[in-house]
Amino acid sequence: MPYTAVEKIFMSHSVTPLQHITPGDIVTARIDYAGMHEGFDARKYEQFKPLGEMIGVFDPEKIGMYLGHHFCTGHSDELAEDQKKTKEWAEKLGIRVFHFGSGIAHILIMEQGFAYPSALCVFGDSHTPAYGAVGAISAQCGIEMAQVFLTGTLWFKVPATHRYHIQGKTKKGVYPRDVIQHIVGKVGMDASVYKCIEWDGPYIHSLPVPLRFPFTLMATELGAKCSFVEPDAMTIDYLKGRVKHPYEIVKSDPDATFEKTFTFDVSYLEPQVCAPSSPENTKPIAETLGAKIDQVCIGTCTGGSLYDLREAANVLKGKKVKARTLIIPATHEVLQQCSHEGLLGIFVDAGCDLFPPYCGTCQTLSIGHLAPGEVQMHPGPRNWPGRTADGSYTYLGSPATCAATAVEGKIADPRNYL
Amino acid sequence: MEGIVWRVGNNVNTESITPSRWLHEGEAPMLEHIGEILLPEFPKKMARGDVWVGGSNLGCSSSRNAPLFLQKKGIGVILCHSASRIFYRNALNSGLPIFEIGDQVEKIRMGDRVRIDVIKGLIENRTTGQAIQAKPLPGFIMAILNAGGITDYILSRKSEYKLLR
Numbered sequence: 001m002p003y004t005a006v007e008k009i010f011m012s013h014s015v016t017p018l019q020h021i022t023p024g025d026i027v028t029a030r031i032d033y034a035g036m037h038e039g040f041d042a043r044k045y046e047q048f049k050p051l052g053e054m055i056g057v058f059d060p061e062k063i064g065m066y067l068g069h070h071f072c073t074g075h076s077d078e079l080a081e082d083q084k085k086t087k088e089w090a091e092k093l094g095i096r097v098f099h100f101g102s103g104i105a106h107i108l109i110m111e112q113g114f115a116y117p118s119a120l121c122v123f124g125d126s127h128t129p130a131y132g133a134v135g136a137i138s139a140q141c142g143i144e145m146a147q148v149f150l151t152g153t154l155w156f157k158v159p160a161t162h163r164y165h166i167q168g169k170t171k172k173g174v175y176p177r178d179v180i181q182h183i184v185g186k187v188g189m190d191a192s193v194y195k196c197i198e199w200d201g202p203y204i205h206s207l208p209v210p211l212r213f214p215f216t217l218m219a220t221e222l223g224a225k226c227s228f229v230e231p232d233a234m235t236i237d238y239l240k241g242r243v244k245h246p247y248e249i250v251k252s253d254p255d256a257t258f259e260k261t262f263t264f265d266v267s268y269l270e271p272q273v274c275a276p277s278s279p280e281n282t283k284p285i286a287e288t289l290g291a292k293i294d295q296v297c298i299g300t301c302t303g304g305s306l307y308d309l310r311e312a313a314n315v316l317k318g319k320k321v322k323a324r325t326l327i328i329p330a331t332h333e334v335l336q337q338c339s340h341e342g343l344l345g346i347f348v349d350a351g352c353d354l355f356p357p358y359c360g361t362c363q364t365l366s367i368g369h370l371a372p373g374e375v376q377m378h379p380g381p382r383n384w385p386g387r388t389a390d391g392s393y394t395y396l397g398s399p400a401t402c403a404a405t406a407v408e409g410k411i412a413d414p415r416n417y418l
Numbered sequence: 419m420e421g422i423v424w425r426v427g428n429n430v431n432t433e434s435i436t437p438s439r440w441l442h443e444g445e446a447p448m449l450e451h452i453g454e455i456l457l458p459e460f461p462k463k464m465a466r467g468d469v470w471v472g473g474s475n476l477g478c479s480s481s482r483n484a485p486l487f488l489q490k491k492g493i494g495v496i497l498c499h500s501a502s503r504i505f506y507r508n509a510l511n512s513g514l515p516i517f518e519i520g521d522q523v524e525k526i527r528m529g530d531r532v533r534i535d536v537i538k539g540l541i542e543n544r545t546t547g548q549a550i551q552a553k554p555l556p557g558f559i560m561a562i563l564n565a566g567g568i569t570d571y572i573l574s575r576k577s578e579y580k581l582l583r
Contacts, residue, residue, distance in 0.1 A: 386433030
């Protein structure tokens with residue numbers, strides 16, 4: 001019987017042995033890695049309090065608390081106190097804690113080898129599908145995280161799989177962030193509700209693993225439950241030294257059933273911009289050129305990798321920014337790589353400000369608050385109302401588009417700087 | 419359960435229901451502002467037992483527990499064409515019934531009075547006289563709902579959890 005990768009992974013993780021699996025089945029499955037971030041006020045762990053005292057967790061090695069996801073610094077007495085309490089709670093249970101400046105949880109989990117091919121992971125954040133970039137299946141987990149921490153298991157509905165097949169080679173000035181933005185605009189945010197999205201085609205497999213993150217992570221913006229890229233030689237190379245134990249590579253069978261297949265050719269694509277205020281409001285850059293931008297953030301989970309910051313630096317080299325510009329690498333490892341490559345000097349000389357690794361201004365919880373009427377641009381996944389101040393607006397674009405826009409203080413075409 | 423319908427459209431995101439602005443401030447300010455980006459009258463005029471009705475992909479985007487705040491505000495049931503997976507599980511795990519009813523959601527308009535039998539999944543539009551049969555929720559989900567949510571469900575079976583004291 002042929003199966004898709006997600007079906008195989010749920011089958012191999014089922015607590016009770018299964019002879020067969022089909023989309024829609026309810027399966028109680030073993031979890032290989034679970035994590036939480038600080039929430040919106042660093043008090044998320046308090047959801048466990050009504051349960052009484054937890055004297056342990058199912059496996060402390062398989063759990064992480066990420067306290068530097070939404071916040072890059074303890075900017076208030078309350079936050080500092082909440083972070084301290086969370087840390088004490090986690091350490092008592094033996095759970096690994098990641099502090100301010102460590103970076104965005106999802107990227108850290110892949111970078112540090114906690115997600116790996118065929119693993120089943122859960123995390124308390126909507127962008128958890130990201131780990132499909134390394135061949136894992138990962139899904140968000142909310143207040144039922146207690147069940148996971150205590151038992152190492154959770155119930156799932158097995159999803160059908162949608163295949164997004166991408167072919168072609170992008171033109172100069174067009175980046176993965178443009179491609180995923182184009183796709184969200186084309187098929188819409190409810191194209192794959194509750195499905196597993198399997199990304200394939202020569203375009204996807206030509207990308208280094210960190211540039212696959214925007215696709216697997218923004219599967220959430222297509223409604224997906226989880227997301228997957230078949231591991232290839234680049235995946236195995238990326239995971240070398242990161243995953244410290246053997247792992248199995250799981251792939252969809254060639255004759256497996258995909259509920260739907262979407263095909264895209266990116267050869268003719270222009271840079272794409274997402275206009276306020278919904279992630280599917282995609283426009284070719286020409287339609288947005290010249291819109292005034294007060295603040296640019298170059299960073300976030302879909303624009304803060306080393307590859308992204310190289311593209312931004314390429315545009316900013318020898319220029320001066322007109323907009324207030326925040327550089328926020330996704331993780332400490334990326335910050336370190338930027339430092340070794342001399343990118344930080346380029347940013348500082350251009351008049352940008354450097355901030356510790358974290359989520360950035362995709363949601364202005366920590367820094368970069370906007371006043372009503374102000375407009376920002378960043379390469380992050382979302383620009384919904386409610387994420388920044390009421391009456392402020394957010395455009396989304398590739399890191400190169402963001403950099404060109406920073407130079408001109410209005411939306412600008414990165415191709416003029418390449 | 420019976421109440422008045424508060425109707426929103428397709429792809430309604432959780433930040434529009436429970437804005438980031440109020441997440442830091444504790445429960446009271448959130449409940450004072452909940453839903454106002456979408457339905458300015460909602461936080462002032464809704465009554466306990468009212469019904470929140472959405473289109474497709476209801477509660478997409480952020481994983482914040484918007485259903486829990488809707489429930490604390492007094493919403494008794496959520497109906498929609500389809501729900502985002504996170505929103506769906508958050509509702510049930512918070513003890514708030516939610517039914518996905520596909521195109522039949524078009525039979526429910528803003529301000530209608532609806533009665534819902536949660537066990538049977540039967541929805542009666544008292545304003546139009548139309549009845550809608552939703553797929554009833556499976557037994558183990560009803561057990562979580564009946565306990566009042568996943569936390570109370572675990573507490574009700576505490577002896578099975580060796581790591582809880």
